[in-house]
Amino acid sequence: MTAWGRAADPVLICGEVRTGLLQHSESLPARAVADLLRLRPDERVRISERPNGYAVSPEVLTGVDCRLPAAGGARTRVVGTVAARAVVTEGRMLQATASIVVAGPGPDVRHPWSHYLARPGVVEPLGKLPERAVADGLLAGRARPGELDLGAVAERLLARVARHRALDQRAPFKSRRTRLRWVALRALDGEGPSLDSFTLAEDGLRTVELRLPARVSPAAAAALCEDLALHDWLLTTLVRMVERSRLGSADAPEAVLSLRPAVDHLLHLWMPTAHVDRTLAPLWDVLEREPGFTRQWQTLVQRIRDQLALQAITLRRDALTAH
Amino acid sequence: MTDAAVYRETTAQPRTQSVPLAHVSLELGHLYMEDFEGGADRLAEHFARVRPWADAVHAMAAVEARRPRVSTCFLIDDYFTRFSTPAELVPMVLAQAEKAGLTIDYLARESACAVADGTAVAEAVESRLVDSPAPGSDGSRPPARETGWLANGERAPGLETALEAMAHVAPWQPPRETGARRHSVFLDVELWDEKDGRRTWSCPFLAAVWQLARLGLLRHLGEPVLSPRSWPEAPFPRDWDDLPPVIQLNPAAAPFAAYRTWSALPTRFLPIEHAVRVLLDQIEADPQAMRQAADRAAGEGLPLPDEIPERISYVFYPGT
Known part of the structure; x- marks a missing residue:
């Protein structure tokens, strides 16, 4: 069977x-x-x-x-x-x-x-x-x-x-x-x-x-597709959050603050194939080559972190000049 | 893949425990208060009538398997009415069976089909009902469920539907049995009722649970429920609640659960058992338990139908 x-x-x-x-x-x-x-x-x-x-x-x-x-x-x-x-x-x-x-x-x-x-x-x-x-x-x-x-x-x-x-x-x-x-x-x-x-x-x-x-098994197929759906959702949602935040625009502190929920709740969720049957895990590689799910995710995450770092520097400088 | 996983989490891979299985579970009777009120004579008459059929079931089992494993059981109602005590009743039942040349291997309490050792068995079985879909059911709407009822087809449209159709005089529409052979035998089964917030399971529903128990298909979180406990001889307790759900009276008996069941019952049980079949037709038993029984039967070279109702048979003898 x-x-x-x-x-x-x-x-x-x-x-x-x-x-x-x-x-x-x-x-x-x-x-x-x-x-x-x-x-x-x-x-x-x-x-x-x-x-x-x-x-x-x-x-x-x-x-x-x-x-x-x-x-x-x-x-x-x-x-x-x-x-x-x-x-x-x-x-x-x-x-x-x-x-x-x-x-x-x-x-x-x-x-x-x-x-x-x-x-x-x-x-x-x-x-x-x-x-x-x-x-x-x-x-x-x-x-x-x-x-x-x-x-x-x-x-x-x-x-x-x-x-x-x-x-x-x-x-x-x-x-x-x-x-x-x-x-x-x-x-x-x-x-x-x-x-x-x-x-x-x-x-x-x-x-x-x-x-x-x-x-x-059908359960393994479902788990693979749930994994694809989860990461696609994460990517889609983070892209939208970054867009909405107007990151890099004039009002930088606001933009960075608006991304805080992403830092708190989303960034640690990225873990492709964590619960996918190992015989099916290689199917992810296809999406990594094109369009490059993880590449896009990492670029977004890096961008958020860079902005956070920049903000931290700005805040620190402002604090120093205030003295 | 030959390499086994290195890392495992037991909570991620729950196991379903298997149960020992006989070939046939033969029910020698079902005792209600009215039977008890008839006294020892009535029991003697019952067992005398059942005896030839019990012999026939043994003979049939011997045709299928070279060394047939047949276990017998007897059910006492302590759910709908409480009468007598185990200390008084059990020895009397055993004595009358023995007089007719019958051995009762296992004795069960009907209330155990509702709740056994703190496990809400009937409620769990109700959660496993999957309604048979009427033709056209495409998944877009939940099944038309009447709380506490289960039918073998589509009910006749009710008053609300007639009002929706703005019909002044709604012509009568018949109910329809799904899978009818041209003409319908429509049956609507009451699963339970409630009074003052207390739910009472119906006799057919508990009888369906009883069949699943005898087929070895009940599990709770992977563990068997209604497993027999050894209680080979008197004294029996003075209170039904002190008697385990199922007791094993005969230490040499074949396993309680079996691939198939036979029940010898008076004809008055026919409507109940029709309802039981309608219920069993729409219960999704634990898939692992189903697989275990199928594999075991295949290992013994015995045919076992996939369909649960096909595994249960009856002898209806005249009487009320």
């Missing part, structure tokens, strides 16, 4: 990740995070402390019986469950992922529901499945009514966690959520994983296309 193989003959995995700041005035301690992510009373929250604080909720399922969006208008009905999980990084970032494994062609009739519950996170097509068209359909645009809406499942889970009473709803700064939609087709036999595209679309949507060998 393969890792994709909670399904009989899986042909693709896809999902959608919502990423945002935890709406709380300070970073949430590990115990509170565990409480926040306890979506089920009988299952543990998985918690890591190294190399950074990282917690994953149990998976919760949503039943679906609908069409998959497909380029070219093919209509494929699928039945099964969407698996959703929430992840908190460093008690500061909240992500919710909804994902499915799509099994190969199946019989034309729906099974008893317990059949699908024995394959959590798998949907089975009724009849044929045009994989390429479905992959394109999933990546393109928004779902029409009656077509699988993974984003809505992720959004509901995010909202459920975000309402938790442990959160004071006072985020230290304003930021926007991002959405990352990903599709992974099976890699050809003998070939390793690959990242075929990473696209920044408008209104906060990112799309990622992957090829993954059958041995990669």
Whole structure:
């Protein structure tokens, strides 16, 4: 049995990740995070402390019986469950992922529901499945009514966690959520994983296309995409904060002060592949070469630190001249 | 990858403990107050009727496995009504079973299906209900859940829908069973009710928990729940609360949990068990526990259906 193989003959995995700041005035301690992510009373929250604080909720399922969006208008009905999980990084970032494994062609009739519950996170097509068209359909645009809406499942889970009473709803700064939609087709036999595209679309949507060998578990694929989404969010948010601060303009002290939340809450979060399966970690290198995620991040961080240093010197000089 | 990870965190990789499994768990009866009120004669009659079916189950198990492991169990209701005491009742039940040539390996209390050793078992199972989606469910809206109820299909539209449609006289719309064979047998199961802030689980819901326990599929934070404790002989306590959730009476018994269950029940339980199947059809059991049972059965070369309702069978004998 393969890792994709909670399904009989899986042909693709896809999902959608919502990423945002935890709406709380300070970073949430590990115990509170565990409480926040306890979506089920009988299952543990998985918690890591190294190399950074990282917690994953149990998976919760949503039943679906609908069409998959497909380029070219093919209509494929699928039945099964969407698996959703929430992840908190460093008690500061909240992500919710909804994902499915799509099994190969199946019989034309729906099974008893317990059949699908024995394959959590798998949907089975009724009849044929045009994989390429479905992959394109999933990546393109928004779902029409009656077509699988993974984003809505992720959004509901995010909202459920975000309402938790442990959160004071006072985020230290304003930021926007991002959405990352990903599709992974099976890699050809003998070939390793690959990242075929990473696209920044408008209104906060990112799309990622992957090829993954059958041995990669859906959870590992989700963790990779959560990692991509997290770092993309950090970069996007820091770029916006620096822009808004008008760093380097006349009113330098104001600008530097406005960046304080970034220093307090964001700069230490950059840690690509901290919780990514090692066989998938090399996919990051592709993004490091082009466009160079870490290069851009470091440049921004350096710029903020230079400005802080300059400010410190100015303040010191002003203090001396005041004597 | 051949190189194992050097650094590990146990909190990051929780384990699910496995439980020993017999081939068949055979339930020899389910005792309610009204049965008890019938006295020892009524119990004797029950066991005499069950005996041939118990033999048949043993014979069937022997067809599948060369050395079949069959364990027997008996459930006493101490949840809906409290009657008698373990000290009085358990020896009587055992004596009547023995008269009919039956051995009761394990004895369980119904209230343990709600809360066992401080673990809210029923509540945890309720959190594992995943509603069967009606055709057209695309994930965009949460499942239409009636708090405390679970159906095997789509309910008939209620008054609100009719008002929304601005219809003066709303024509009756039937409910529909999902997966019906042409005609529906729609069933709506009450999971619990509440009175003065106290929740009482319904009989079918506890019976569904009981089936999951007997199938070895219940876990709490990775640990088995409703594990039997050895209590081979009298004296039994004077209070039900002092009796463990499940006791093992026969030291030589096959494991309590099994790949499949058989229950011998009077016909009046048929509606309850229909409801149990509707519930079990929509419960996502612990995936690791499911995997463990599947691997073990495969290792023994035994077929085990993926679907939980397919693992449970009944004998309904005449009677009320």
